[in-house]
Amino acid sequence: MHWTPEHAQPLNQWPEQHLDVSSTTPSPAHKLELPPGGRQRCHYAWAHDDISALTASNLLKRYAEKYSGVLDSPYERPTLGGYGDAAFLNGAKGDPEPWPGPETPYPLASLHEGLPGTKSGGGGGSGGLGGSPVLAGNLPEPLYAGNACGGPSAAPEYAAGYGAGYLAPGYCAQTGAALPPPPPAALLQPPPPPGYGPSGSLYNYPAGGYAAQPGYGALPPPPAPPPAPYLTSGLAAPTPLPTPAPPRPSPASYGFQGVAEAGVSLKRKATDEGAEGRYRKYAFEPAKAPAADGTSYPAADNGECRGNGFRVKPPGAAEEASGKYAGGVPLKVLGSPVYGPQLEPFEKFSERAPAPAPRGGFAVPSGEPPKGVDQGALELATSKMVDCGPPVQWADVAGQGALKAALEEELVWPLLRPPTYPGSPRPPRTVLLFGPRGAGKALLGRCLATQLGATLLRLRGGTLVAPGAAEGARLLQAAFAAARCRPPAVLLISELDALLSVRDDGTAAAGALQAPLLACLDGGCGAGADGVLVVGTTSRPAALDEATRRRFALRFYVTLPDGPARGQILQRALAQQGCALSERELAALVQGTQGFSGGELGQLCQQAAAGAGLPGLQRPISYKDMEAALAKVGPRASPKDLDSFVEWDKMYGFGH
Numbered sequence: 001m002h003w004t005p006e007h008a009q010p011l012n013q014w015p016e017q018h019l020d021v022s023s024t025t026p027s028p029a030h031k032l033e034l035p036p037g038g039r040q041r042c043h044y045a046w047a048h049d050d051i052s053a054l055t056a057s058n059l060l061k062r063y064a065e066k067y068s069g070v071l072d073s074p075y076e077r078p079t080l081g082g083y084g085d086a087a088f089l090n091g092a093k094g095d096p097e098p099w100p101g102p103e104t105p106y107p108l109a110s111l112h113e114g115l116p117g118t119k120s121g122g123g124g125g126s127g128g129l130g131g132s133p134v135l136a137g138n139l140p141e142p143l144y145a146g147n148a149c150g151g152p153s154a155a156p157e158y159a160a161g162y163g164a165g166y167l168a169p170g171y172c173a174q175t176g177a178a179l180p181p182p183p184p185a186a187l188l189q190p191p192p193p194p195g196y197g198p199s200g201s202l203y204n205y206p207a208g209g210y211a212a213q214p215g216y217g218a219l220p221p222p223p224a225p226p227p228a229p230y231l232t233s234g235l236a237a238p239t240p241l242p243t244p245a246p247p248r249p250s251p252a253s254y255g256f257q258g259v260a261e262a263g264v265s266l267k268r269k270a271t272d273e274g275a276e277g278r279y280r281k282y283a284f285e286p287a288k289a290p291a292a293d294g295t296s297y298p299a300a301d302n303g304e305c306r307g308n309g310f311r312v313k314p315p316g317a318a319e320e321a322s323g324k325y326a327g328g329v330p331l332k333v334l335g336s337p338v339y340g341p342q343l344e345p346f347e348k349f350s351e352r353a354p355a356p357a358p359r360g361g362f363a364v365p366s367g368e369p370p371k372g373v374d375q376g377a378l379e380l381a382t383s384k385m386v387d388c389g390p391p392v393q394w395a396d397v398a399g400q401g402a403l404k405a406a407l408e409e410e411l412v413w414p415l416l417r418p419p420t421y422p423g424s425p426r427p428p429r430t431v432l433l434f435g436p437r438g439a440g441k442a443l444l445g446r447c448l449a450t451q452l453g454a455t456l457l458r459l460r461g462g463t464l465v466a467p468g469a470a471e472g473a474r475l476l477q478a479a480f481a482a483a484r485c486r487p488p489a490v491l492l493i494s495e496l497d498a499l500l501s502v503r504d505d506g507t508a509a510a511g512a513l514q515a516p517l518l519a520c521l522d523g524g525c526g527a528g529a530d531g532v533l534v535v536g537t538t539s540r541p542a543a544l545d546e547a548t549r550r551r552f553a554l555r556f557y558v559t560l561p562d563g564p565a566r567g568q569i570l571q572r573a574l575a576q577q578g579c580a581l582s583e584r585e586l587a588a589l590v591q592g593t594q595g596f597s598g599g600e601l602g603q604l605c606q607q608a609a610a611g612a613g614l615p616g617l618q619r620p621i622s623y624k625d626m627e628a629a630l631a632k633v634g635p636r637a638s639p640k641d642l643d644s645f646v647e648w649d650k651m652y653g654f655g656h
């Protein structure tokens with residue numbers, strides 16, 4: 001469509017123009033019925049996204065080049081014909097015709113044409129509602145009803161330039177509450193002259209806003225507008241900020257700035273659309289879900305020595321004073337790497353300073369010897385039963401990770417923790433460790449004493465039974481009394497099953513020492529007092545009758561060491577013999593000692609050492625010596641035994 005003088009008529013007398021920017025004839029879809037009494041509706045292409053991005057960007061470019069020149073030169077109202085560039089009218093694809101005459105302002109000036117207050121004459125703009133590239137096509141009502149649709153007009157002399165900026169490409173009043181997003185900008189214009197702007201009288205929106213634009217009222221806000229021809233008017237925009245689609249402001253909020261900002265972002269959208277379809281990136285985006293948190297913390301590196309490798313003493317290294325704990329300093333006892341926080345080094349039990357006052361439930365009044373206990377027996381017990389071995393850290397027990405954790409959580413911490421409230425349940429004072437011979441039950445008992453900072457008193461069931469029931473009973477009571485005298489104390493009774501005679505059919509029978517044992521466990525002879533923990537161990541749990549079994553609040557299965565634990569025990573034992581097998585040999589040995597207990601592994605190494613020569617004269621143990629020793633030392637626990645442990649654990653154990 002070409003610009004004709006009829007377009008110079010007042011806006012509301014203009015014939016309805018519904019131009020599809022892609023053609024000069026309105027498409028049926030674009031032909032909107034005028035609402036009754038409604039004013040001229042201008043429906044711009046961008047609301048119906050008829051203009052292609054390419055066109056928009058071409059137009060943008062072209063106008064940017066052309067329009068920028070205008071701003072610098074005194075404004076001359078161009079002749080009417082100057083706006084009629086068909087390309088802009090119709091956003092026709094392909095290059096628009098050369099711009100006629102001097103740089104003319106943004107063709108939107110025509111929007112002001114015929115508006116009250118606009119300078120008459122020649123009209124302006126590029127063909128009025130349908131005349132501007134912005135206006136081409138069926139775009140929704142301009143926001144400024146006073147302008148495009150009969151409102152007060154923009155100051156004429158700036159109309160085109162500023163009006164263009166202000167009226168803005170594709171900007172027309174919405175007759176409804178739901179307003180299309182403001183058109184983008186051509187709006188990067190220099191600020192309008194004073195009085196020309198939303199606050200000026202120029203814009204008085206109809207009271208109560210606009211009726212809903214057909215098709216807009218009830219619908220969800222339209223998608224962000226596609227690039228529109230109005231972009232042609234924009235000067236070279238500064239790099240618009242990547243802004244999300246502007247919120248849909250109410251009509252009154254559309255000031256020059258508002259539109260400018262919106263224009264900028266929309267302009268950016270258009271160019272972005274034109275460039276790589278980045279338009280969408282400025283549309284409103286729901287917040288992205290935070291990245292799925294799939295990252296787990298890397299498992300602790302068990303490869304390091306602290307994890308589960310014994311710190312092997314280099315061959316020939318001088319034997320360190322015993323009593324030091326693992327941490328690179330060889331111990332007399334076999335041990336596994338650090339478990340849990342490294343504890344303070346302890347001195348030997350006998351030389352050690354008085355045990356640190358135990359904290360929490362294990363704190364006890366100073367040990368008054370219990371009444372009625374034979375003093376002789378007490379001294380005997382104290383001298384014979386108190387264990388002066390080196391402290392044992394969790395790390396000195398190879399493997400058994402789950403069991404160590406259970407012991408710490410179920411026993412050590414509750415004992416060391418102060419009673420949470422008066423009358424709170426007392427922590428357990430008795431624990432039964434059962435499992436194959438040499439599996440490390442006593443070692444764990446010693447470890448508990450170290451963790452509790454307690455005096456360790458050890459006795460074996462077999463030793464008690466030997467002198468006869470009466471003597472045994474006396475010793476037992478003395479042991480419990482001694483423990484009571486040196487709180488906190490751990491009373492480790494190994495081979496508990498020996499205190500109970502067992503019928504041939506394997507069922508438990510009341511043994512000679514069962515009665516005194518139960519009495520002591522029940523608190524007689526001072527055992528149940530605070531500050532004394534009784535650890536019973538047995539490799540024949542089935543021999544314990546129910547009465548005895550129930551006296552132990554906790555019951556844990558001490559299993560045979562697994563492969564890695566066997567490797568650690570072997571390494572340490574061999575290192576103490578000044579032997580260093582190759583990795584491969586060690587691996588073969590670990591493989592060949594399946595089912596061995598820790599005790600049996602120790603015996604194996606001792607056997608190999610014997611094969612390597614007399615003590616003190618022996619050469620380093622070789623793999624061959626180990627192979628020879630394997631012929632003599634084997635695992636004692638049979639698969640049947642192991643099954644019975646598992647069964648008993650299922651029935652009476654605490655699992656871990």
Ligand SMILES: Nc1ncnc2c1ncn2[C@@H]1O[C@H](COP(=O)(O)OP(=O)(O)OP(=O)(O)O)[C@@H](O)[C@H]1O
Nearest residue numbers: 334335397398437438439440441442443539598599
């Ligand atoms: N897990 C282990 N880590 C390090 N050394 C171990 C381990 N298990 C056993 N040992 C060593 O094996 C030997 C026997 O251990 P312990 O006396 O604790 O076995 P036990 O279960 O009490 O045997 P028994 O049932 O015969 O009393 C000890 O020298 C101990 O240091």
Ligand SMILES: [Mg+2]
Nearest residue numbers: 441442494537
């Ligand atoms: Mg033992």
